[in-house]
Amino acid sequence: MPLSQRTRYASLEGFKSFMASPLNHEGEIAAFERGLLGEAEKFTVAGYCAVCDLKVEFKVNYTHWWETAPDGRRLPNWREQLICPHCRLNNRMRAAADFLFSSFKPDDSVYLTEFVTPLFQTVASKRSRTIGSEYLRDGTARGAMNAAGVRHEDVTCLSFPDAAFDVVGTFDVLEHVPEYRKALAEFCRCLRPGGRLIITVPFSLWSAATVTRATIDASGAITYLLPPEIHGDPLDKNGALCFYHFGWDFVDALTEAGFKEAGLSLYWNPGLGYLGGHQHIITARKGGDGSTFFRRLRHVFARSS
Numbered sequence: 001m002p003l004s005q006r007t008r009y010a011s012l013e014g015f016k017s018f019m020a021s022p023l024n025h026e027g028e029i030a031a032f033e034r035g036l037l038g039e040a041e042k043f044t045v046a047g048y049c050a051v052c053d054l055k056v057e058f059k060v061n062y063t064h065w066w067e068t069a070p071d072g073r074r075l076p077n078w079r080e081q082l083i084c085p086h087c088r089l090n091n092r093m094r095a096a097a098d099f100l101f102s103s104f105k106p107d108d109s110v111y112l113t114e115f116v117t118p119l120f121q122t123v124a125s126k127r128s129r130t131i132g133s134e135y136l137r138d139g140t141a142r143g144a145m146n147a148a149g150v151r152h153e154d155v156t157c158l159s160f161p162d163a164a165f166d167v168v169g170t171f172d173v174l175e176h177v178p179e180y181r182k183a184l185a186e187f188c189r190c191l192r193p194g195g196r197l198i199i200t201v202p203f204s205l206w207s208a209a210t211v212t213r214a215t216i217d218a219s220g221a222i223t224y225l226l227p228p229e230i231h232g233d234p235l236d237k238n239g240a241l242c243f244y245h246f247g248w249d250f251v252d253a254l255t256e257a258g259f260k261e262a263g264l265s266l267y268w269n270p271g272l273g274y275l276g277g278h279q280h281i282i283t284a285r286k287g288g289d290g291s292t293f294f295r296r297l298r299h300v301f302a303r304s305s
Contacts, residue, residue, distance in 0.1 A: 078276030193288020
Protein backbone atom coordinates (compact mmCIF):
# COMPACT_ATOMS: atom_id res chain seq x y z
CA MET A 1 0.00 0.00 0.00
CA PRO A 2 1.44 3.43 -0.91
CA LEU A 3 2.55 5.78 1.81
CA SER A 4 -0.21 7.77 3.50
CA GLN A 5 0.50 11.48 3.40
CA ARG A 6 -0.28 14.33 5.79
CA THR A 7 1.35 17.73 5.55
CA ARG A 8 0.43 21.26 6.63
CA TYR A 9 1.15 24.57 4.90
CA ALA A 10 0.21 28.21 5.37
CA SER A 11 1.25 29.55 1.97
CA LEU A 12 1.48 28.75 -1.72
CA GLU A 13 5.27 28.93 -1.47
CA GLY A 14 5.32 26.22 1.19
CA PHE A 15 3.02 24.03 -0.87
CA LYS A 16 5.15 24.48 -4.00
CA SER A 17 8.26 23.56 -2.03
CA PHE A 18 6.60 20.36 -0.87
CA MET A 19 5.43 19.47 -4.38
CA ALA A 20 8.98 19.88 -5.70
CA SER A 21 10.48 17.74 -2.95
CA PRO A 22 11.04 13.96 -2.70
CA LEU A 23 8.35 13.94 0.00
CA ASN A 24 5.70 14.44 -2.68
CA HIS A 25 4.35 11.05 -3.79
CA GLU A 26 1.89 12.49 -6.31
CA GLY A 27 2.85 10.07 -9.08
CA GLU A 28 2.57 7.04 -6.82
CA ILE A 29 -0.77 8.28 -5.52
CA ALA A 30 -2.18 8.79 -9.02
CA ALA A 31 -1.01 5.34 -10.13
CA PHE A 32 -2.61 3.70 -7.09
CA GLU A 33 -5.93 5.42 -7.75
CA ARG A 34 -5.91 4.49 -11.45
CA GLY A 35 -5.39 0.89 -10.39
CA LEU A 36 -8.76 0.94 -8.63
CA LEU A 37 -10.66 1.72 -11.82
CA GLY A 38 -12.58 -0.90 -13.78
CA GLU A 39 -15.16 -1.05 -16.53
CA ALA A 40 -18.24 -0.92 -14.30
CA GLU A 41 -20.16 2.32 -13.78
CA LYS A 42 -20.32 1.53 -10.07
CA PHE A 43 -17.71 -0.18 -7.93
CA THR A 44 -16.49 -0.41 -4.35
CA VAL A 45 -13.16 0.21 -2.62
CA ALA A 46 -12.31 -1.73 0.52
CA GLY A 47 -11.23 0.33 3.50
CA TYR A 48 -11.87 1.36 7.07
CA CYS A 49 -14.41 4.01 8.06
CA ALA A 50 -12.90 5.86 11.01
CA VAL A 51 -16.30 7.41 11.77
CA CYS A 52 -18.07 4.05 12.08
CA ASP A 53 -15.01 2.18 13.36
CA LEU A 54 -15.70 -0.54 10.79
CA LYS A 55 -14.12 -2.19 7.78
CA VAL A 56 -16.38 -1.34 4.85
CA GLU A 57 -16.73 -1.33 1.09
CA PHE A 58 -16.86 2.33 0.09
CA LYS A 59 -19.27 3.00 -2.80
CA VAL A 60 -18.02 4.82 -5.92
CA ASN A 61 -19.62 5.90 -9.19
CA TYR A 62 -18.85 8.42 -11.92
CA THR A 63 -21.47 11.04 -11.05
CA HIS A 64 -20.07 14.55 -11.63
CA TRP A 65 -16.75 13.23 -12.95
CA TRP A 66 -14.72 15.96 -14.62
CA GLU A 67 -11.22 14.61 -15.18
CA THR A 68 -9.60 11.84 -17.21
CA ALA A 69 -6.51 9.73 -16.67
CA PRO A 70 -3.63 9.85 -19.19
CA ASP A 71 -5.10 6.76 -20.88
CA GLY A 72 -8.44 8.55 -21.38
CA ARG A 73 -10.40 6.73 -18.68
CA ARG A 74 -12.75 8.80 -16.55
CA LEU A 75 -11.66 9.50 -13.01
CA PRO A 76 -14.35 9.55 -10.30
CA ASN A 77 -14.87 12.70 -8.33
CA TRP A 78 -13.18 10.98 -5.39
CA ARG A 79 -13.89 13.88 -3.05
CA GLU A 80 -17.66 13.40 -3.39
CA GLN A 81 -17.55 9.60 -3.66
CA LEU A 82 -16.27 6.74 -1.46
CA ILE A 83 -19.54 6.71 0.46
CA CYS A 84 -19.68 4.58 3.59
CA PRO A 85 -22.76 2.31 3.47
CA HIS A 86 -23.29 2.74 7.23
CA CYS A 87 -22.88 6.44 8.05
CA ARG A 88 -23.66 7.50 4.43
CA LEU A 89 -20.83 10.03 4.47
CA ASN A 90 -18.65 10.56 1.42
CA ASN A 91 -14.89 11.06 1.37
CA ARG A 92 -14.76 14.73 2.38
CA MET A 93 -17.54 14.39 4.96
CA ARG A 94 -15.92 11.41 6.66
CA ALA A 95 -12.60 13.22 6.76
CA ALA A 96 -14.24 16.29 8.33
CA ALA A 97 -15.99 14.17 10.96
CA ASP A 98 -12.84 12.12 11.58
CA PHE A 99 -10.90 15.35 12.07
CA LEU A 100 -13.42 16.60 14.62
CA PHE A 101 -13.51 13.38 16.59
CA SER A 102 -9.73 12.88 16.51
CA SER A 103 -8.76 16.42 17.42
CA PHE A 104 -11.21 17.66 20.03
CA LYS A 105 -12.55 16.72 23.43
CA PRO A 106 -15.93 14.96 23.79
CA ASP A 107 -17.34 17.81 25.89
CA ASP A 108 -16.41 20.59 23.44
CA SER A 109 -19.27 22.80 22.30
CA VAL A 110 -19.58 22.62 18.50
CA TYR A 111 -21.42 24.70 15.91
CA LEU A 112 -21.83 23.38 12.37
CA THR A 113 -23.24 25.48 9.54
CA GLU A 114 -25.56 22.65 8.49
CA PHE A 115 -28.36 20.63 10.04
CA VAL A 116 -30.36 18.56 7.55
CA THR A 117 -27.34 16.45 6.53
CA PRO A 118 -25.89 13.06 7.45
CA LEU A 119 -22.71 14.84 8.53
CA PHE A 120 -24.52 16.91 11.16
CA GLN A 121 -26.43 13.88 12.40
CA THR A 122 -23.19 11.90 12.70
CA VAL A 123 -21.36 14.63 14.62
CA ALA A 124 -24.34 15.34 16.89
CA SER A 125 -24.67 11.65 17.72
CA LYS A 126 -21.09 11.63 19.06
CA ARG A 127 -20.80 15.18 20.40
CA SER A 128 -23.85 16.00 22.53
CA ARG A 129 -23.05 19.73 22.69
CA THR A 130 -23.49 20.24 18.94
CA ILE A 131 -25.72 22.87 17.35
CA GLY A 132 -26.45 23.09 13.63
CA SER A 133 -28.33 25.47 11.41
CA GLU A 134 -29.33 26.15 7.81
CA TYR A 135 -29.87 29.34 5.85
CA LEU A 136 -33.66 29.32 5.56
CA ARG A 137 -35.75 31.31 3.11
CA ASP A 138 -39.14 30.74 4.76
CA GLY A 139 -39.25 33.87 6.92
CA THR A 140 -37.93 32.22 10.07
CA ALA A 141 -36.14 34.74 12.31
CA ARG A 142 -32.41 34.43 12.96
CA GLY A 143 -31.80 32.04 15.82
CA ALA A 144 -35.34 30.63 15.66
CA MET A 145 -36.57 27.27 14.38
CA ASN A 146 -39.13 26.68 11.68
CA ALA A 147 -42.03 24.22 11.91
CA ALA A 148 -39.70 21.37 10.91
CA GLY A 149 -37.35 22.12 13.81
CA VAL A 150 -34.58 23.58 11.64
CA ARG A 151 -32.71 26.55 13.09
CA HIS A 152 -32.14 29.55 10.82
CA GLU A 153 -28.80 31.34 10.86
CA ASP A 154 -27.10 33.76 8.52
CA VAL A 155 -23.37 33.07 8.86
CA THR A 156 -22.59 36.73 8.14
CA CYS A 157 -24.65 37.79 11.17
CA LEU A 158 -24.96 34.94 13.67
CA SER A 159 -27.39 35.13 16.59
CA PHE A 160 -25.03 33.44 19.08
CA PRO A 161 -23.31 35.41 21.86
CA ASP A 162 -19.59 36.06 21.90
CA ALA A 163 -17.32 33.12 22.82
CA ALA A 164 -20.17 30.58 22.62
CA PHE A 165 -18.27 27.63 21.10
CA ASP A 166 -15.06 25.64 21.31
CA VAL A 167 -15.28 24.52 17.69
CA VAL A 168 -16.93 25.89 14.54
CA GLY A 169 -17.09 23.68 11.47
CA THR A 170 -18.24 24.82 8.03
CA PHE A 171 -17.96 22.33 5.20
CA ASP A 172 -18.44 23.37 1.57
CA VAL A 173 -20.61 26.33 2.55
CA LEU A 174 -18.53 29.50 2.28
CA GLU A 175 -18.24 29.31 -1.51
CA HIS A 176 -21.99 30.08 -1.53
CA VAL A 177 -21.66 33.14 0.75
CA PRO A 178 -20.95 36.35 -1.23
CA GLU A 179 -19.70 38.15 1.91
CA TYR A 180 -17.66 35.26 3.24
CA ARG A 181 -15.23 37.59 5.04
CA LYS A 182 -18.08 38.71 7.30
CA ALA A 183 -18.75 35.05 8.03
CA LEU A 184 -15.12 34.49 9.04
CA ALA A 185 -15.33 37.46 11.42
CA GLU A 186 -18.54 36.06 12.92
CA PHE A 187 -16.97 32.65 13.45
CA CYS A 188 -14.07 34.31 15.27
CA ARG A 189 -16.45 36.32 17.45
CA CYS A 190 -18.44 33.23 18.44
CA LEU A 191 -15.38 31.14 19.32
CA ARG A 192 -13.85 31.08 22.77
CA PRO A 193 -10.16 32.02 23.13
CA GLY A 194 -8.20 29.09 21.77
CA GLY A 195 -11.27 27.85 19.88
CA ARG A 196 -10.82 26.20 16.52
CA LEU A 197 -12.31 26.82 13.11
CA ILE A 198 -12.42 23.90 10.64
CA ILE A 199 -13.28 24.52 7.00
CA THR A 200 -13.57 22.80 3.65
CA VAL A 201 -14.22 24.76 0.46
CA PRO A 202 -13.39 24.38 -3.22
CA PHE A 203 -9.71 25.33 -3.12
CA SER A 204 -7.21 25.72 -5.97
CA LEU A 205 -3.93 24.52 -4.47
CA TRP A 206 -1.85 26.11 -7.24
CA SER A 207 -3.62 29.49 -7.11
CA ALA A 208 -2.45 32.44 -5.00
CA ALA A 209 -5.71 34.33 -5.48
CA THR A 210 -9.34 33.43 -5.03
CA VAL A 211 -11.36 33.31 -8.25
CA THR A 212 -14.69 35.14 -8.08
CA ARG A 213 -17.18 33.35 -10.29
CA ALA A 214 -20.18 35.62 -9.63
CA THR A 215 -21.17 38.71 -7.67
CA ILE A 216 -24.48 39.90 -6.24
CA ASP A 217 -25.56 43.48 -5.54
CA ALA A 218 -27.80 44.92 -2.82
CA SER A 219 -30.90 44.35 -4.93
CA GLY A 220 -30.08 40.67 -5.37
CA ALA A 221 -29.05 40.98 -9.01
CA ILE A 222 -26.35 38.47 -9.91
CA THR A 223 -23.51 39.17 -12.32
CA TYR A 224 -21.82 36.07 -13.72
CA LEU A 225 -18.10 36.48 -14.30
CA LEU A 226 -17.75 32.81 -15.27
CA PRO A 227 -20.31 30.21 -16.36
CA PRO A 228 -22.67 29.47 -13.46
CA GLU A 229 -21.58 26.61 -11.23
CA ILE A 230 -24.38 25.06 -9.19
CA HIS A 231 -23.80 22.78 -6.21
CA GLY A 232 -26.30 20.54 -4.48
CA ASP A 233 -28.45 22.08 -1.74
CA PRO A 234 -30.45 19.82 0.61
CA LEU A 235 -33.08 22.53 1.00
CA ASP A 236 -33.39 23.65 -2.61
CA LYS A 237 -33.80 21.32 -5.59
CA ASN A 238 -32.39 24.07 -7.81
CA GLY A 239 -29.09 23.96 -5.96
CA ALA A 240 -26.82 26.73 -4.70
CA LEU A 241 -24.72 29.08 -6.81
CA CYS A 242 -20.96 28.90 -6.24
CA PHE A 243 -19.48 32.40 -5.98
CA TYR A 244 -15.84 31.46 -5.32
CA HIS A 245 -13.06 29.00 -5.93
CA PHE A 246 -10.65 29.89 -3.16
CA GLY A 247 -6.88 30.33 -3.35
CA TRP A 248 -4.16 30.82 -0.77
CA ASP A 249 -5.29 34.39 -0.06
CA PHE A 250 -8.08 32.70 1.91
CA VAL A 251 -5.47 32.00 4.59
CA ASP A 252 -4.77 35.74 4.70
CA ALA A 253 -8.50 36.40 5.03
CA LEU A 254 -8.57 34.16 8.10
CA THR A 255 -5.73 36.13 9.66
CA GLU A 256 -7.47 39.41 8.88
CA ALA A 257 -10.62 38.07 10.58
CA GLY A 258 -8.67 37.57 13.81
CA PHE A 259 -7.44 33.98 13.55
CA LYS A 260 -3.96 32.64 14.21
CA GLU A 261 -2.06 29.66 12.82
CA ALA A 262 -4.28 29.45 9.76
CA GLY A 263 -3.29 26.89 7.17
CA LEU A 264 -4.15 23.81 5.15
CA SER A 265 -3.66 20.23 6.26
CA LEU A 266 -3.23 18.12 3.13
CA TYR A 267 -3.92 14.42 3.48
CA TRP A 268 -4.24 11.19 1.54
CA ASN A 269 -4.89 7.81 3.09
CA PRO A 270 -6.06 4.83 1.01
CA GLY A 271 -6.76 2.67 4.04
CA LEU A 272 -9.27 5.22 5.32
CA GLY A 273 -10.79 5.87 1.90
CA TYR A 274 -9.36 9.39 1.65
CA LEU A 275 -8.51 9.40 -2.04
CA GLY A 276 -8.37 12.01 -4.78
CA GLY A 277 -4.80 13.22 -4.51
CA HIS A 278 -4.05 15.95 -2.02
CA GLN A 279 -7.31 16.58 -0.16
CA HIS A 280 -7.43 19.39 2.39
CA ILE A 281 -8.85 20.61 5.65
CA ILE A 282 -8.40 24.31 6.52
CA THR A 283 -7.89 25.10 10.19
CA ALA A 284 -7.29 28.19 12.28
CA ARG A 285 -7.29 29.10 15.96
CA LYS A 286 -8.70 32.07 17.80
CA GLY A 287 -6.02 33.70 19.96
CA GLY A 288 -5.85 32.44 23.51
CA ASP A 289 -5.28 29.10 25.18
CA GLY A 290 -5.01 26.55 22.41
CA SER A 291 -1.47 25.24 22.63
CA THR A 292 -2.48 21.55 22.54
CA PHE A 293 -4.50 21.84 19.32
CA PHE A 294 -1.71 21.45 16.82
CA ARG A 295 -0.02 18.74 18.90
CA ARG A 296 -3.23 16.73 18.43
CA LEU A 297 -3.35 17.68 14.76
CA ARG A 298 -0.07 15.87 14.03
CA HIS A 299 -1.78 12.54 14.61
CA VAL A 300 -4.85 13.11 12.50
CA PHE A 301 -4.93 11.34 9.10
CA ALA A 302 -1.45 9.84 9.70
CA ARG A 303 -2.78 6.41 10.63
CA SER A 304 -3.77 3.68 8.20
CA SER A 305 -5.96 0.63 8.60
